[in-house]
Amino acid sequence: MHIVKQLMAIPGVVAAGEYAYRGDRFSYEGALTDEFARMASILCRANTLSVNMQSEIFDSFAENIGCRPVQGWIVRGSQITICAVGNYFAFIENRDELLNDVMTIMRAKVGDVQDDLLVNLYARLGGDTKEALY
Amino acid sequence: MDLQKMMDLPGALAAFTYSDKGDLQSHVLREGTELTPQVLDLLAHSCVANQAIASMEARGWEALTGQSGFQPLKGFSMVGLEWSVVVDGNCGVVVKNRDADYEATFNALQAA
Numbered sequence: 001m002h003i004v005k006q007l008m009a010i011p012g013v014v015a016a017g018e019y020a021y022r023g024d025r026f027s028y029e030g031a032l033t034d035e036f037a038r039m040a041s042i043l044c045r046a047n048t049l050s051v052n053m054q055s056e057i058f059d060s061f062a063e064n065i066g067c068r069p070v071q072g073w074i075v076r077g078s079q080i081t082i083c084a085v086g087n088y089f090a091f092i093e094n095r096d097e098l099l100n101d102v103m104t105i106m107r108a109k110v111g112d113v114q115d116d117l118l119v120n121l122y123a124r125l126g127g128d129t130k131e132a133l134y
Numbered sequence: 135m136d137l138q139k140m141m142d143l144p145g146a147l148a149a150f151t152y153s154d155k156g157d158l159q160s161h162v163l164r165e166g167t168e169l170t171p172q173v174l175d176l177l178a179h180s181c182v183a184n185q186a187i188a189s190m191e192a193r194g195w196e197a198l199t200g201q202s203g204f205q206p207l208k209g210f211s212m213v214g215l216e217w218s219v220v221v222d223g224n225c226g227v228v229v230k231n232r233d234a235d236y237e238a239t240f241n242a243l244q245a246a
Contacts, residue, residue: 036199043191050187051212054180061176065168066216071231074211075188076222076240079203085213094208099237103213107231112215 003109004029007090010105012098014080016090019045030091044082044089047073071113072106074099086110135225135246137162143242145233147217151225152178159224169228177228181221184210209240 007016008029015030019041026041048070055070072085081099083090085106092102140149141162148169150161156179163169185207192204209222219228220236222243229239 036201039195039198043195047184047187047191051180051184054184054212055214057180058173058176062168062170062173065173067214070212070214072213073184074209074213074220074236075192075204076207076209076211077192077204078206078208080201097237099240100235103234103236107213 003088003106006105006109007088007102010098010101012093012095013102014091014093015040016088017041018088020087032091040089040091044084045087047075048084048087069113071110074103086113135160140225140227140242140246143227143229143239144235145217145230146227147230148174148228149226150174150178152182154182154224156180156182174228177219178226180212181210181219181226184212185221208244211236211240 004016004018007013015028015032017026017028017037017040019026026037028037032040051070051073055068058067075082079094081092081094083092083102083106088106088110090102092098135151137149137160140146147164147167148161151159153159158171158175158178161171161174188210189207192207196202196204209220211218211220213231217228217230218234219226220239220243222240225243225246227239227243
């Protein structure tokens with residue numbers, strides 16, 4: 001089953017989606033409008049690139065400490081939590097055990113994010129990744 | 135802040151506190167971990183920055199979409215390849231991904 005559909009089948013998952021490269025190519029299910037999903041995709045991509053940049057700085061201080069490549073991030077809100085793993089995101093309610101379940105599914109289904117994040121994100125669109133990026 | 139108590143969380147490799155500017159103030163490291171105080175200091179700085187960015191995004195998201203439930207933020211976590219750092223306020227815990235209980239960790243940080 002597709003990751004987004006699998007996530008949406010869990011009670012308490014408000015919305016889930018997938019984005020690529022610039023964050024302007026996306027698909028989603030759940031309680032978002034197209035415009036909100038576009039904004040969420042751009043937000044998730046920006047944060048993902050930001051934490052990846054940070055992990056490269058950590059790596060320059062101490063190599064191979066188990067941080068790189070970053071797999072994702074979580075923002076815990078008062079009632080809603082946003083989880084991002086690879087190029088997938090999920091908005092979930094703060095319910096008992098839901099966050100752990102969602103993270104387990106996302107980590108298992110998305111798999112380990114490869115080292116070159118931009119190539120990884122762009123590859124989802126197909127085409128000549130190198131030519132488009134550099 | 136009882137850092138030793140934080141080290142009892144599932145998969146905990148390190149627990150630390152930091153100032154509002156991100157300077158490391160106190161820490162406990164699990165014996166054998168490759169993490170160092172220098173890395174924790176850097177992590178603390180990034181966590182302050184990430185929490186500030188997440189707060190800004192939450193505020194903007196609520197204003198633009200009319201949705202609620204994001205503010206006030208209850209924490210941030212960066213999920214690395216082998217471990218995650220989970221922070222809230224001025225305290226953070228590094229947990230092994232394999233054993234991590236994100237919910238328990240966020241709750242413990244919030245209660246601290």
